[in-house]
Amino acid sequence: GAVVSQHPSWVICKSGTSVKIECRSLDFQATTMFWYRQFPKQSLMLMATSNEGSKATYEQGVEKDKFLINHASLTLSTLTVTSAHPEDSSFYICSARDNRGGNTIYFGEGSWLTVV
Amino acid sequence: QQPVQSPQAVILREGEDAVINCSSSKALYSVHWYRQKHGEAPVFLMILLKGGEQKGHDKISASFNEKKQQSSLYLTASQLSYSGTYFCGTESGGGADGLTFGKGTHLIIQP
Numbered sequence: 203g204a205v206v207s208q209h210p211s212w213v214i215c216k217s218g219t220s221v222k223i224e225c226r227s228l229d230f231q232a233t234t235m236f237w238y239r240q241f242p243k244q245s246l247m248l249m250a251t252s253n254e255g256s257k258a259t260y261e262q263g264v265e266k267d268k269f270l271i272n273h274a275s276l277t278l279s280t281l282t283v284t285s286a287h288p289e290d291s292s293f294y295i296c297s298a299r300d301n302r303g304g305n306t307i308y309f310g311e312g313s314w315l316t317v318v
Numbered sequence: 319q320q321p322v323q324s325p326q327a328v329i330l331r332e333g334e335d336a337v338i339n340c341s342s343s344k345a346l347y348s349v350h351w352y353r354q355k356h357g358e359a360p361v362f363l364m365i366l367l368k369g370g371e372q373k374g375h376d377k378i379s380a381s382f383n384e385k386k387q388q389s390s391l392y393l394t395a396s397q398l399s400y401s402g403t404y405f406c407g408t409e410s411g412g413g414a415d416g417l418t419f420g421k422g423t424h425l426i427i428q429p
Contacts, residue, residue: 208359246405297416305365306362307350
């Protein structure tokens with residue numbers, strides 16, 4: 203079964219509104235979670251690293267004021283797309299590192315965001 | 319820096335073998351392999367850590383050549399379910415960073 207869960211699976215929102223996406227590690231604690239964005243037929247691009255109890259680390263070119271990340275607990279990270287625009291429409295995927303053994307990084311199911 | 323994957327695409331008949339390569343210009347700490355089907359999230363296949371190792375399960379295996387900073391994924395006796403896009407994700411830090419993914423290799427298995 204899934205070890206990282208993402209919600210919602212898909213969301214449609216109006217331009218200018220904000221959307222929150224949740225990422226949960228189900229059976230392990232994740233001090234670090236990662237947020238990716240994937241446009242159709244392209245690779246996954248790392249947006250930011252979410253650190254429990256501290257500020258997220260954003261990749262170059264990613265606006266931290268637009269993509270708000272909160273990692274309030276060891277099992278939950280949230281990504282809020284603020285003032286969404288149609289160009290923000292994409293597949294957003296989170297992942298979490300399982301440090302219990304093997305250092306495997308598991309991905310959530312992904313969230314399709316469509317801004318109209 | 320994004321790792322380079324090759325080939326970009328490959329079409330096979332069921333039962334044939336395939337090799338997908340991933341190379342980096344940076345010293346790597348680990349290489350992670352995933353398969354993604356259209357509209358779905360990537361599914362973890364395996365991870366290889368520096369030290370040069372080879373792993374495998376069922377008919378999918380992989381190797382990591384630390385000296386060359388290259389990894390290869392081997393699919394033997396391919397099945398229809400192997401179709402999808404394969405991505406390698408690399409880490410150059412000490413295992414605390416996110417992955418940098420290659421552009422992917424599209425694999426189509428025909429009956």
